[in-house]
Amino acid sequence: MTHPTSNQQVVLARRPAGAPRVDDFAVIESALPPLQDGEVLIENLFISLDAGFRKWMDEGSGDHILPAMEIGQPVMGLTLGRVVDSRHPDFAAGQHLMARLAWERYSVTDATDFLVVVPDQYDCPLNWHLGILGDTGMSAYFGLTDVARPQPGETAVISAAGGAVGSIAGQIARIYGARAVGIASGPDKCRRLIEELGYDAAVDRNGEDVVGALAEACPDGIDVYLDSVSGPLLELVLGQINPRARIALCGAVATYNAGAPLPGPSNLFQLVTNQATMTGFMTHLMHERYPEARQQLLDWIEEGKLVNREHMLHGIESVPTAFCDLFAGRNFGKTIVALS
Amino acid sequence: MTHPTSNQQVVLARRPAGAPRVDDFAVIESALPPLQDGEVLIENLFISLDAGFRKWMDEGSGDHILPAMEIGQPVMGLTLGRVVDSRHPDFAAGQHLMARLAWERYSVTDATDFLVVVPDQYDCPLNWHLGILGDTGMSAYFGLTDVARPQPGETAVISAAGGAVGSIAGQIARIYGARAVGIASGPDKCRRLIEELGYDAAVDRNGEDVVGALAEACPDGIDVYLDSVSGPLLELVLGQINPRARIALCGAVATYNAGAPLPGPSNLFQLVTNQATMTGFMTHLMHERYPEARQQLLDWIEEGKLVNREHMLHGIESVPTAFCDLFAGRNFGKTIVALS
Numbered sequence: 001m002t003h004p005t006s007n008q009q010v011v012l013a014r015r016p017a018g019a020p021r022v023d024d025f026a027v028i029e030s031a032l033p034p035l036q037d038g039e040v041l042i043e044n045l046f047i048s049l050d051a052g053f054r055k056w057m058d059e060g061s062g063d064h065i066l067p068a069m070e071i072g073q074p075v076m077g078l079t080l081g082r083v084v085d086s087r088h089p090d091f092a093a094g095q096h097l098m099a100r101l102a103w104e105r106y107s108v109t110d111a112t113d114f115l116v117v118v119p120d121q122y123d124c125p126l127n128w129h130l131g132i133l134g135d136t137g138m139s140a141y142f143g144l145t146d147v148a149r150p151q152p153g154e155t156a157v158i159s160a161a162g163g164a165v166g167s168i169a170g171q172i173a174r175i176y177g178a179r180a181v182g183i184a185s186g187p188d189k190c191r192r193l194i195e196e197l198g199y200d201a202a203v204d205r206n207g208e209d210v211v212g213a214l215a216e217a218c219p220d221g222i223d224v225y226l227d228s229v230s231g232p233l234l235e236l237v238l239g240q241i242n243p244r245a246r247i248a249l250c251g252a253v254a255t256y257n258a259g260a261p262l263p264g265p266s267n268l269f270q271l272v273t274n275q276a277t278m279t280g281f282m283t284h285l286m287h288e289r290y291p292e293a294r295q296q297l298l299d300w301i302e303e304g305k306l307v308n309r310e311h312m313l314h315g316i317e318s319v320p321t322a323f324c325d326l327f328a329g330r331n332f333g334k335t336i337v338a339l340s
Numbered sequence: 341m342t343h344p345t346s347n348q349q350v351v352l353a354r355r356p357a358g359a360p361r362v363d364d365f366a367v368i369e370s371a372l373p374p375l376q377d378g379e380v381l382i383e384n385l386f387i388s389l390d391a392g393f394r395k396w397m398d399e400g401s402g403d404h405i406l407p408a409m410e411i412g413q414p415v416m417g418l419t420l421g422r423v424v425d426s427r428h429p430d431f432a433a434g435q436h437l438m439a440r441l442a443w444e445r446y447s448v449t450d451a452t453d454f455l456v457v458v459p460d461q462y463d464c465p466l467n468w469h470l471g472i473l474g475d476t477g478m479s480a481y482f483g484l485t486d487v488a489r490p491q492p493g494e495t496a497v498i499s500a501a502g503g504a505v506g507s508i509a510g511q512i513a514r515i516y517g518a519r520a521v522g523i524a525s526g527p528d529k530c531r532r533l534i535e536e537l538g539y540d541a542a543v544d545r546n547g548e549d550v551v552g553a554l555a556e557a558c559p560d561g562i563d564v565y566l567d568s569v570s571g572p573l574l575e576l577v578l579g580q581i582n583p584r585a586r587i588a589l590c591g592a593v594a595t596y597n598a599g600a601p602l603p604g605p606s607n608l609f610q611l612v613t614n615q616a617t618m619t620g621f622m623t624h625l626m627h628e629r630y631p632e633a634r635q636q637l638l639d640w641i642e643e644g645k646l647v648n649r650e651h652m653l654h655g656i657e658s659v660p661t662a663f664c665d666l667f668a669g670r671n672f673g674k675t676i677v678a679l680s
Contacts, residue, residue, distance in 0.1 A: 230608060249612050264604030268570060271620030272589050278618045280611030 003041060003085065007032040009074045010103035010319045016057055019327040024057075025075065025320035032106050040091045040115075042081035042099065042107045048130035049322045049335040050164075053077055066100070074102030080118065080130050081107065091115075098129060103319050105339060122294060131334030132301075132308045133294045136164035138283035139250045141293040143226050144172045146286070147248040147279050152177030154223035155242075157214075159233050161199065162189045163326075164334040165250060167309050168297075169226050170199045175305055178224065181217045183233060185329035192332060196309065211236055226250065235265035245276040250283075309333025343381060343425065347372040349414045350443035350659045356397055359667040364397075365415065365660035372446055380431045380455075382421035382439065382447045388470035389662045389675040390504075393417055406440070414442030420458065420470050421447065436460075438469060443659050445679060462634060471674030472641075472648045473634045476504035478623035479590045481633040483566050484512045486626070487588040487619050492517030494563035495582075497554075499573050501539065502529045503666075504674040505590060507649050508637075509566050510539045515645055518564065521557045523573060525669035532672060536649065551576055566590065575605035585616040590623075649673025 006029055013026040035041050053076065055061050062068040066076055079102075083095040088111050091097070100114035101107040109115065118129050131137060143165070150156040156173035160166045161182025170180040170193065182193040183203045190202035201217035203210060214236060221242035227234055228250050241247070271278060286293075300306035311331040313322045318337050325331045346369055353366040375381050393416065395401050402408040406416055419442075423435040428451050431437070440454035441447040449455070458469050471477060483505070490496040496513035500506045501522025510520040510533065519540045522533040530542035541557035543550060554562075554576060561582035567574055568590050581587070611618060626633075640646035651671040653662045658677050665671045 234608075235604075249608065263606050264575075264608045266601035266603050268574075268589065268604045268618075269620075271618065272622060273620070275621050275625060276619075278608075278611065279615075280609075280613070280617075281615050282612060285615060 003032065003035065004106055005032050006030070008105045008316050010316065011074050012057060012069050012071050014071060015059060016054070020054060020057070020320075020324050022320045022324050025323075027317055027320075033108060035085055035087050035108060036110075037087050039086075039108055039110050040083055040088045040097075041085045042079075042097060042101070042109065043084050043340070044079045044081040044101070044105060044107060045096075045338065045340050046080040046127045046130055047103055047319055047322075047337045047339065048078040048080070048134065049319070049326055049331075049337065050078060050135070051326045053323075054327070074104055076100060077103050078130060078135070079103075079107070080126060091117075096120075096126060098134070103316070105316060119291075119294075122298060124298065127310070127312075127336050127338065128308065130336055131164060131310060132168060132297055135283055136334055137168055137297055138286070138290060138293055139165045139228070139281075140168035140172055140226075141297060142283055142286050142289075143248045143250050143281060144169055144176065144224075145293075147281050148224040148226055148246045150176045150178035150224045154178045155181060155218050155220055156224035156226070157181045157183065157218065157222050157237055158199075158226045159183045159229040159237075161193050161202065162197075162329075162332045163228065164331075165228050166226070167197055167333045168306070170197055171300075171306050173224070173226075174198055174200070175300060179218075179220075181214075181222075183214070183229075189329065189332065196332075197307065205233060211239070214240060221245075224248075230264075231262055235267055238265050238267045238270040241270055241274050241276055243274045243276070245274055247276065247278040249278060249280045311335040313337045315339065343372065343375065344446055345372050346370070348445045348656050350656065351414055352397060352409050352411050354411060355399060356394070360394060360397070360660075360664050362660045362664050365663075367657055367660075373448060375425055375427050375448060376450075377427050379426075379448055379450050380423055380428045380437075381425045382419075382437060382441070382449065383424050383680070384419045384421040384441070384445060384447060385436075385678065385680050386420040386467045386470055387443055387659055387662075387677045387679065388418040388420070388474065389659070389666055389671075389677065390418060390475070391666045393663075394667070414444055416440060417443050418470060418475070419443075419447070420466060431455075431457075436466060438474070443656070445656060459631075459634075462638060464638065467650070467652075467676050467678065468648065470676055471504060471650060472508060472637055475623055476674055477508055477637055478626070478630060478633055479505045479568070479621075480508035480512055480566075481637060482623055482626050482629075483588040483590050483621060484509055484516065484564075485633075487621050488564040488566055488586040490516045490518035490564045494518045495521060495558045495560055496564035496566070497521045497523065497558065497562050497577055498539075498566045499523045499569040499577075501533050501542065502537075502669075502672045503568065504671075505568050506566070507537055507673045508646070510537055511640075511646050513564065513566075514538055514540070515640060519558075519560075521554075521562075523554070523569075529669065529672065536672075537647065545573060551579070554580060561585075564588075570604075571602055575607055578605050578607045578610040581610055581614050581616055583614045583616070585614055587616065587618040589618060589620040651675040653677045655679065 016024045096118035156178040162184045173180040182199040193199040193202040225247045356364045436458035496518040498506045502524045513520040522539040533539040533542040565587045
């Protein structure tokens with residue numbers, strides 16, 4: 001089998017200061033080493049862009065999930081690729097894998113990295129496994145189905161409502177009979193929330209009177225909040241919750257760019273006076289229920305109740321742009337770069 | 341029936357700036373008006389001191405529970421008294437009532453105030469109904485039994501551990517098989533937590549390295565936190581929680597003295613990475629289960645598993661001191677003033 005011998009990789013050119021910029025990254029050509037025993041050669045077909053990876057770009061940000069990224073080294077992310085060759089007993093050429101690997105055309109891994117074989121029982125485009133059937137779809141599904149549980153007639157507010165999680169979550173809230181109110185950046189995105197995703201109302205977080213706009217969009221108060229943003233928006237929503245409100249926290253985009261920790265909401269006492277709950281969750285602990293969730297999401301799409309939106313860019317040169325789009329609010333739906 | 345014609349009342353002499361001081365209050369003599377149709381005359385026997393009432397001493401602090409208190413007017417609080425005379429069909433002389441009334445020797449009320457007849461099926465001192473069988477005991481009981489649910493072998497941290505709620509909560513956590521760690525002010529109180537209340541360890545929140553002391557007291561991390569303090573302590577505890585931790589919020593003493601809202605914890609994301617839950621609760625919505633809770637608490641006392649501590653002062657002149665003691669950390673157990 002002939003192997004490619006050269007690779008293209010996106011490396012960290014410098015550590016981002018605040019929101020990442022395209023020139024914080026560089027695309028380089030590099031040599032692809034020959035495959036050793038125990039290794040797998042993967043051609044990456046899609047790269048998933050996820051705001052959460054921003055934090056490992058800071059110095060000393062390593063934790064139990066990933067070490068801090070280093071300048072000049074490939075940027076880590078989530079990829080979906082095809083096994084080109086395998087000298088590892090658990091993997092075979094032709095398999096599709098999702099992996100926590102670098103932003104690069106080809107990856108060579110000894111399989112100590114996070115690798116998952118793409119399930120093949122679903123009749124859908126491969127890239128959906130990075131979005132609606134992947135972590136972001138699972139966050140939307142479990143965040144509402146298990147954690148926040150919107151009831152018919154309740155009001156569910158979704159932050160980053162046009163993002164990968166929010167674009168699905170708002171629709172699920174409506175499927176469960178709730179009124180869905182999305183918070184997003186800019187009038188154009190707010191319009192798309194309503195027209196393309198079926199949100200009942202939208203609030204522009206860059207508007208002049210966000211508190212007033214939220215109150216107007218939620219005349220009966222807020223029962224459910226799916227929060228992937230944290231920061232000042234969380235405080236604002238807490239100010240308008242109803243008794244027994246359920247807040248599901250699945251991310252904190254507002255904090256990823258912050259050099260120092262941001263203060264939390266000053267009105268947490270709202271949880272007490274409203275007997276409300278705030279629950280953090282990460283989907284990977286619900287792994288055994290992914291098949292149920294994936295099938296339900298596909299059924300809803302089939303029934304015309306759910307649409308899947310993607311912000312798809314092409315070519316490895318587009319990866320830095322796609323990543324920066326997440327923080328500039330230019331994405332709508334799941335952000336993915338197709339490499340081939 | 342002859343009525344008393346003069347009264348003693350504690351009035352707000354000025355609005356407290358930060359922590360209340362004794363001279364923010366004044367004890368005055370006043371005339372007691374004759375009883376009108378539909379009114380009840382109560383002789384107050386005990387006054388319960390509760391930090392939560394501090395907030396209504398601020399200008400414009402009125403809400404759906406109470407209006408803001410006014411300078412020169414009697415201070416509102418929780419009292420336990422005996423009906424001296426009644427011209428209201430629902431109440432009769434001799435009954436014992438708990439009420440949201442003023443800090444005063446006698447109260448005349450048209451029964452639109454919050455009034456509850458003291459249940460008479462419990463064989464215990466009357467004042468226990470303001471403490472271990474009242475809101476604070478109920479907060480400790482339901483905060484642990486229903487909300488935070490410490491399991492055998494887990495570590496439960498209790499803030500304001502020597503206070504009215506905490507002095508009971510630590511003991512309940514141990515009854516449920518958890519290791520109880522109390523946070524309190526000063527080495528003397530910390531010693532009493534261990535010696536008198538059976539806490540496994542105590543952390544002095546005024547100590548030099550509170551983070552380190554908490555980590556040392558909780559070598560296996562924190563599974564449960566019963567928080568009646570909020571503020572910086574909540575952030576500190578969040579930094580040491582375990583996966584699936586449960587935080588029960590029943591108060592926010594740290595914020596009651598703040599002129600402006602205090603920022604919340606900067607590390608709420610700990611809830612996400614630990615799939616942890618923060619739940620606010622107020623006991624009055626569990627009213628129908630008070631008999632169950634009261635009987636259980638009395639049974640535990642009877643079995644020698646639970647001790648009831650009170651910080652009891654005497655005479656109406658002591659009420660301002662007793663209230664200020666709450667904020668100066670001079671109380672240990674439930675703070676009550678006996679009036680007769």
